[in-house]
Amino acid sequence: MGNLFSQTYLDDASTLTDKFYDYIIVGGGTAGCVLANRLSVDPSVNVLVVEAGGSHEQETFSKIPVAFSKLFKTRADWAYDTIPQPGLNERELFWPRGKLLGGCSSMNAMMYHHCSPTDFDEWESKGAKGWNYNDLLPYFRKAENFTPKLRSSEVKPEDRGSGGLWQTSHSYITPINEKFIDAAKDIGIPYNPDINTRKGSLGVTKFMTFIDPKGQRSSAATSYLSKDVLGRKNLTVLVGTMTTKVLFSSDEIPRTVGIEVAKTASSPRYKLQCRREVILSAGAVNTPQILLLSGLGPKEELEKMDVPVVKDLPHVGKNLRDHLAGGVILRSKPGTTLDYLADPIKSLPAIFQWFIFGTGPATTNVGEAAAFVRSNDATLPLTSQRADDFTAGDKLVDTTSGPNSPDIEIIGAPMAFLDHGFGTLPPQASCFTMAPILLRPLSVGQVTLASSSPFDKVLIDPNYLSHPNDAKILTRAVRLILHIARAASLQPELSLPPVSQSSSLDKMDLFYPGDVDPDMISDIDIVEWIKRNVETLYHPMGTARMSPDEKSGVVDVDLKVWGVTGLRVVDASIFPTAVSGHPCAPVIAVAEKAADIILETAAQD
Incomplete structure (x- = not known):
């Protein structure tokens, strides 16, 4: 049988080389878990999942909602970095990506x-027939099991x-975030109790989460790979194993026949055989890498890396979109935030409460509340009153997917989230963070091979702020944050300095620009802060986009890779355009719909 990783998971591919699988799913992440569950319902079908990382069950920090960043730069994280970004002062940005069952749903x-209903209507308008919001809504609902708490x-x-299998609800919220919601309302942002309806996201809201009634994360792995599912005799989950490439026949139209896998660069490589389909669900970074290593991609790039060309697909790895986010840190009154949870000793009562009762501050998802707005909303204080600032009269490109769709999100977090959770606060500091987020960037990047070795990390170039419109929108978002911070409802919670001190503040200080009055800071100063401070919000997408033909994308509307047979992609890389929000639920809905498409195809054969 080989070495058992546990009673459920295999970690030795050599025991599987003489077997044929109907479906091989590459990547046991957010989409892969959904597919594994749905495709293995039929006991006559054999399904294999190949995951490079390990089990989510071994990762305690994956279970505790507030502790998600403790998984960054561990064995559960691919821990990527971008190449230097000219638009961000040549900084290389850290990109955590889930390397465990459940993928990013196990560590986000x-x-x-x-997201916005018109995001998906836009997909269809660009040729993705059958992928509008009305088509996807049944799959959002199929996946969800909502527990009402409001x-x-x-x-x-x-x-x-x-x-549904995926547990959703409203979880812990701190009083200061309740005040954040009130402050947003003070300045004219309407309250939206449910941003997951046909009405869309606009407004300020308390976030729904996927934290279960026991106070634990409900990931794609915990939801879709239950013990009963893993006990199916026709489902095999192989962990700790890299997929090095997809294997094809030598037919005129190449047919997928399996995959090649290995544990390390120096270990043996094994061929695993597939009868029907290989499905790539490795994410917006690893999926294009596997496609390229398999000979599917821009011909010139493949030849440069000495990778034999199977099919010239120019758009593999292109169309990379990501959400940029900053963190405007505000001084809050002592006892109003959860910064003490970063202290191993002070956090113990909260951890004990979570462990025993599944309740309390440890069940916060950090981003407890958010406001979604349009950057061209003339009713909100988004622009400068200074005549020399560009927001005073500069016309923006409307990047939204529709008139009721946002291009800005502002998250309220009851702590200072510094350097992805690795930063430390000054002693006794108490902080409230408002994060400006660019939802619909015009800057487009790419993922390319660094070498022909699957064990070398790819080159990630998001090309951040290469389009000037992106910085202009983020500038408006920061200015709006400064106005929310000075709204009446938040004043009892914050300790903001007087306006007279604004001109003498240190631009490198932790509380800059939060300390600055919104009418005292220039657009140029905000842009300089943005370039020094913004980071990824962990939402890469689009690198194998769905399209009506191979001239404009990588997969068709059934998510089949153009120019070959027996190969599909199901993950965020197929998004034709960026969703205006958090992509985890859309990925699961896409996977639910993809499973139906695959099963319907099998029934017709």
């Missing part, structure tokens, strides 16, 4: 968000899914 901040009048049961 647990925001449950459909007042019944705020969230309508008919708008939520029930009976």
Whole structure:
């Protein structure tokens, strides 16, 4: 049988080389877990999942909601870095990506968000027939099992899914974030109790999460790979194993026949055989890498790396989009935030409460509340009053997917989230963070091979702020944050300096620009802060986009890779355009729909 990783998971591919699988799923992440569950329902079908990382069950920090960043730069993280970014002062940005069952759903901040209905209508308008919001809504609801916790009048049961495998609800919220919601309302942002309906995201809201009734993360792995599912005799989960490439026949139209795998660069490579389909669900970084290593991609790039060309697909690895986010840190009154949770000793009571009761501050998802707005909303204080500033009269490109869709998100977090959780605060500091997020960037990047070795990390170039419109939108978002911070509802919670000190503040200080009055800071100063401070919000997408033909993308509307047979892609890399929010729920809905497409295809054969 080989070495058992546990009673459930295999970690030795050599025991599988004489077997044939109907479906091989490459990547046991967010989409891969959904597919593994749905495709293995039929006991006559053999399904193999190949995951480079290990089990989510071994990672305690994956279970504790507030502790998600403790997984960064561990064995559960691919821990990528971008190449130097000219638009961000040549900084190389850290990109954590989940390397465990459940993928990023096992290590993200647990925001449950459909994004904007018009995001998906836009997909269809660009040729992705069958992928509009009406088509995807049944799959959002199929996946979800919502537990109501707010007042019944705020969230309508008919708008939520029930009976699904994925647990959603409203979880812990600190009083200061309740005040953040009130402050947003003070300045004219309407309250939206449920941002996951046909009405869309605009407004300020308390985030829905995927934290279960026991106070633990409900990831794609915990939801879709239950003990009963893993006990199916027709489902095999191989962990700790890299997929080095997809294997093809020598037919005129190449047919997928399996995959090649290995544990390390120096270990033996094994061929695993497939009868029907290989499905790449390795994510927006690893999926294009595997496609390129398999000979599917831009011909010139493949030849440069001495990779034999199977099919010239110019768009593999292109169309990379990501959400940029900053962290405006504000001085809060002592006892109003959760910064003490970063202290190993002070956090013990909260951890004990979580361990025993599944309740309390440790069940926060950090991003407890958010406001979604349009950068061209003339009713909000988004622009400068200074005549020499570009926001005073500069016209923006409308990047939204529709008139009721946002291009800015502002998250309220009851702590200072510094350097992805690795930064430390001054002693006794108490902080409230508001994060400006660019939802619809015009800057487009790419993922390319660094070498022909699957064990060398790819080159990631998001090309941040290469389009000037992106910095202009983020500048408006920062200015709006400064106005929210000075709204009446937040004043009892914060300790902001007087306006007279604004001109003498240190631009490198932790509390800059949070300390600055919004009418005292220039657009140029905000842009300089943005370039020094913004980071990824962990939402790469689009690198194997869906398209009506191979001239404009990588997969067709059934998610089949153009020019070959027996190969599909199911993950965030197929997104034709960026969603205006958090992509975890859309990825699961896409995977649910993809499973139906695959099963329907099998039934017709």
